[in-house]
Amino acid sequence: MTLPPLSSASKRALSKLGITYPIIQAPMAGTSTPLLASTISNAGGLGSIGLGASNSTAAKKMILDTRKLLDPNKGGKFNVNFFVHSTPQFDPSSNLKWLEKLKPHFERYGGTIPEELKVIYKSFKDDDDMLNVLLETKPPIISFHFGIPPIHVLRQLKDIGSVLMVTATSIEEAQKIEKEGEGLVDFIVAQGYEAGGHRGIFDPNGPDEKLPTFVLCSLLLSTNTNNNGAQVGVGVGVKTPIIAAGGIMNGRHIKTYLDLGCAAVQLGTAFIGCPESSVDQGFREALFNPDKSRCTMMTKYISGRPARSICNKFTDLEKEIQLEGGEVVELPEYPITYDAGKALHAAAKAQGEYGYGAQWAGQGAPLARKLDAKEMLETLVREWKEAEGMSSA
């Protein structure tokens, strides 16, 4: 099991995470499963489960299920991911307005439109039960999306020995993680604009620089030097090791980001199509049809927060509503909008229409391959070695 030469950042990451390859299967709530995560971990990568859309009971079951499937001889590591969004403000009038907009779509599929929308899950920062599940089950690695948990929570999670990771989409967010995390955050997941699924941006209503993964990582790592070898440029050079996420689809891409100075890489879209994932047939067909998957769009209309989906009925809906005379539609806050989205998807799916699914995928989707999870990880490692000029034997 000879690995290509690794940077000291990557060596430290492998040691800290307790894994063989610096390859993380992204936590994809609704897509990753205990089987997918454990298969990746047992094969030497880091498997993840996305628990942001679960309540504490379901989350605990997922954690225990994953642990049961893990081979302790292979390290037994896994990552659990949570959403740290602001507490949603419930506004019945904006909820009803949004349902009114969706009405013709529900009617088209004979679905029953919900009478009111619900806050379908809590932010991690508002969920003491979830924190207790973590303190009890002690997952080895815990990652956060949309924001940073309060410092006293980070301290409790460090005290149980967990490695902590937080997503950043900009220099500002990375700096905030270092400052507010007071050195307790072990890794920053640098998520580029091309990444699939929910964009980790802290303020979904603020400006978005839309930095792609390669530029974001370059800026965070500040790899430029002048002729005297001194660093120049932004000089943010965050000290926390960086994990690149977004647009990474093969072993050559992995080598690129490791060469750039990232400690590890995180791939989501590459694993969506694995039979171990829980995506439905409609999503799978869209993913493996490059004529469909080559169009992805960042939209708030599915969940209430910007997220990248394969172009489908939902993204059409956004265009359609925008064309209605430039009216600005106020969506309910995340995840209230998602309640409507899920209901509409269920109604349409019952009629065989899969186009209202949250078909989260990144811009690299057309490069997705039909392989099972173990084969996929092995293929990525083989390609990474080949890109390094190593024999894959």
Add this chain to the structure above:
Amino acid sequence: MTLPPLSSASKRALSKLGITYPIIQAPMAGTSTPLLASTISNAGGLGSIGLGASNSTAAKKMILDTRKLLDPNKGGKFNVNFFVHSTPQFDPSSNLKWLEKLKPHFERYGGTIPEELKVIYKSFKDDDDMLNVLLETKPPIISFHFGIPPIHVLRQLKDIGSVLMVTATSIEEAQKIEKEGEGLVDFIVAQGYEAGGHRGIFDPNGPDEKLPTFVLCSLLLSTNTNNNGAQVGVGVGVKTPIIAAGGIMNGRHIKTYLDLGCAAVQLGTAFIGCPESSVDQGFREALFNPDKSRCTMMTKYISGRPARSICNKFTDLEKEIQLEGGEVVELPEYPITYDAGKALHAAAKAQGEYGYGAQWAGQGAPLARKLDAKEMLETLVREWKEAEGMSSA
């Protein structure tokens, strides 16, 4: 002058372009100069001048000036760039509406608001005089932005021995270049969303997938293989060699794109701050102040076409107007809007306010370095070799 090991695509590109290093200084109309272009070419790269905003007389002078400065012993190659946008439709009422919007800004600087806007330059496809300048001066390399010239024009330019390049921002545009160019286009410049200046998108009012350079190049090159070594995924695998453009700021970045399979790389923002460029002091100061240059924005408000500028008074203006109740502002067609933009910049600049300049720069801008053009090229080559593990001696 030992080069790192090159792919066959890069070797062929160097031979076809007649240069030493697969590094192109981007043609930046209003920024690149005959001195900048010739310095890069004389140092072994490919220098470019942007003539899209010139009339045929000015263009001819620029071409002859560049040629005079080129060392024939160093190959004497250079690239000239033109804009192939649709013929602007002149609409006095939309022009006046836009001037009305800008009025308070002109007044703030005591400037005289133009009475009417002009079409300040022609599309290459409508400019027979420009074509005649090319047929007469026979530039070795000619590149096009915003579209493809008609096939009979491409044929005439091939007949005088010119190498031809066209920008693409999507798979569709690359396929169009191959199809409509009938094999006459030698290189596709794959421009990512992070690139500075005018986005080369063919239809500025159509949907924009916003593919970053790394993903766009990966998709065009279709580098994924399955376990049998066969290509999978989009399978567009365009046959025309790809030149990567956008976000490339140092030698490590150059290596990344060459490793990915690109034939060469094109850098604009890295060269903006060279003393040989023609940018004004305000632009230079913004570029070298990372607190300013780390914010860039794609905006139509300066020229009428989407282009990435350092955040300034113009990008503020866009936000301000968008906040006025979500009203959709119809801009005059490119380049008519630019006539207003240039006038406003001139008025403000006369009062010492540089913030209305077209401060075109890419998202990698904070990594820009204060080096003269020859030093910049040498530094890029040194870093590229170092990234390859070669001694730079």
